[in-house]
Amino acid sequence: MKINLFILIILYVVYFSVLITLGYLSYRMPKLKVSKAEEHSEETEDIKVSSQNYIYTGILLTIVGILVNTYFLVQGTPLESHMMEWLNIVIRLMHITFGIAWIGASFYFVFLENALNRTEDVREELAGNLWAVHGGGFYYLEKYKIAPKTIPKHLHWFKYEAYFTWLSGFCLLFVVYYFNASALLIDKNVLDISATQGILTGVGSFVVAWLLYDIMCKSALIKNQLAFALVGFAILIGFAFFYCHVFSARAAYIHFGAMIGSIMVANVFFVIIPSQKAMVKAAKLGQPLDSTLGKKALARSLHNNYFTLPVLFVMVSNHFPSTFGSEYPWLILAIISLGAAGVKHYLNLKEKKQLNVWILPVSVVILLAACFITAPSTNPYECKKEVSITEVQAIVQKRCVQCHSANPTDDVYKAAPNGVMYDTPEDIYKKKDLIMQRVVITKTMPQNNKTNITEEERNTIRCWIEQGASLK
Numbered sequence: 001m002k003i004n005l006f007i008l009i010i011l012y013v014v015y016f017s018v019l020i021t022l023g024y025l026s027y028r029m030p031k032l033k034v035s036k037a038e039e040h041s042e043e044t045e046d047i048k049v050s051s052q053n054y055i056y057t058g059i060l061l062t063i064v065g066i067l068v069n070t071y072f073l074v075q076g077t078p079l080e081s082h083m084m085e086w087l088n089i090v091i092r093l094m095h096i097t098f099g100i101a102w103i104g105a106s107f108y109f110v111f112l113e114n115a116l117n118r119t120e121d122v123r124e125e126l127a128g129n130l131w132a133v134h135g136g137g138f139y140y141l142e143k144y145k146i147a148p149k150t151i152p153k154h155l156h157w158f159k160y161e162a163y164f165t166w167l168s169g170f171c172l173l174f175v176v177y178y179f180n181a182s183a184l185l186i187d188k189n190v191l192d193i194s195a196t197q198g199i200l201t202g203v204g205s206f207v208v209a210w211l212l213y214d215i216m217c218k219s220a221l222i223k224n225q226l227a228f229a230l231v232g233f234a235i236l237i238g239f240a241f242f243y244c245h246v247f248s249a250r251a252a253y254i255h256f257g258a259m260i261g262s263i264m265v266a267n268v269f270f271v272i273i274p275s276q277k278a279m280v281k282a283a284k285l286g287q288p289l290d291s292t293l294g295k296k297a298l299a300r301s302l303h304n305n306y307f308t309l310p311v312l313f314v315m316v317s318n319h320f321p322s323t324f325g326s327e328y329p330w331l332i333l334a335i336i337s338l339g340a341a342g343v344k345h346y347l348n349l350k351e352k353k354q355l356n357v358w359i360l361p362v363s364v365v366i367l368l369a370a371c372f373i374t375a376p377s378t379n380p381y382e383c384k385k386e387v388s389i390t391e392v393q394a395i396v397q398k399r400c401v402q403c404h405s406a407n408p409t410d411d412v413y414k415a416a417p418n419g420v421m422y423d424t425p426e427d428i429y430k431k432k433d434l435i436m437q438r439v440v441i442t443k444t445m446p447q448n449n450k451t452n453i454t455e456e457e458r459n460t461i462r463c464w465i466e467q468g469a470s471l472k
Helices: 005-031 042-074 078-114 162-180 181-185 195-218 225-244 250-283 291-317 330-349 361-373 389-399 425-430 434-443 454-464
Strands: 126-134 137-146
Touching: 005 454, 042 078, 042 250, 078 137, 078 162, 078 330, 162 181, 162 195, 162 250, 181 195, 181 250, 181 389, 195 225, 195 250, 225 250, 225 330, 225 389, 250 291, 250 361, 291 330, 330 361, 361 425, 389 454, 434 454
Parallel strands: none
Antiparallel strands: 126 137
């Protein structure tokens, strides 16, 4: 969809005017003069913090608007793919950075909960304490059973790491998969649906997953940890199976991770933070504190902790076609998620000093099972003749260089993906190991078999590589 150039210019003027105004307000807000009576009041501080948050949100949304405007400006030109690549780089870096902060906080606070001293010299109002040493200093931490008698003026809230991890991840989902839905999201060999149907299905599944999980948490099932875990894992396998029968395998994996990530951030937004706000408010007003709020928030936080390793695997899975390129990608996803969660359970028990000698070995065996299942056949067919580079190059020219060339002709990729080009025999030889993995073993290239490479052609390439990949 092309937008009139005049409209785009007007939008640029509006966006940059708003951006300058918000930037000025962000600079001036901390310096606003108030009466001496109000200068150090808690209400004034809260108003300033809330105002700054709204300003930062406005700045972020304005920048998004400028980027969307720029996309429409360069759409259909050689700059489109260049812009998309840089958006991918910047948003991916943001996603990784915020993700590290969020997962790191999750790991740290679950460690604190597990490692608290709950018996020796613990005051009645405390749930436990912990001495720690780090960075050349000693730290002493205390956890209250509910809340201290006097709420401190300054509290640090661990929430923005979660929110920005999800927001950046959702933006990345659009940049990588939804903007190029026909090429990367939809695989006609899996399910013949439109790009719009695919996008709505993906986003809608996140909502459905959260509702199912939230119902489980509010049911009697939450009182039985084993039953809760088994039912929850069965539902996760169901989503993995569903995604792998709707989207391309690579997109299915990413949606599985995005689905879990959406559950995690919904836990923070709908349960953990509201529970903490209610407890803080009650303590400030001197009202009775509901201890169940803290227990519910802790349970959701612990669930998030177990989700972290499966999500981390999904974040890196697109670099490993042996997983999503297997014959049963949903099964591999389920196996790795189970094994990773088992490893996290072992670590959590270790922090509590409740070691179970079987959990880690069993988890490792489960993970190794995925490696065994995805192993390629050692002799799937016989090479009956010597294959020359001329034959291989003819196949590559017919099936691959539409994208992987100095001058791509593909309708989506205007620059060679990841800089991989196969214009010459030497180019093909340099990437023979990558070709073996992606084209022959996992069959994940060409993307969604867009160029209709045949099984015979894949076998020809394999024979050439196994025979020594000669350039003669």
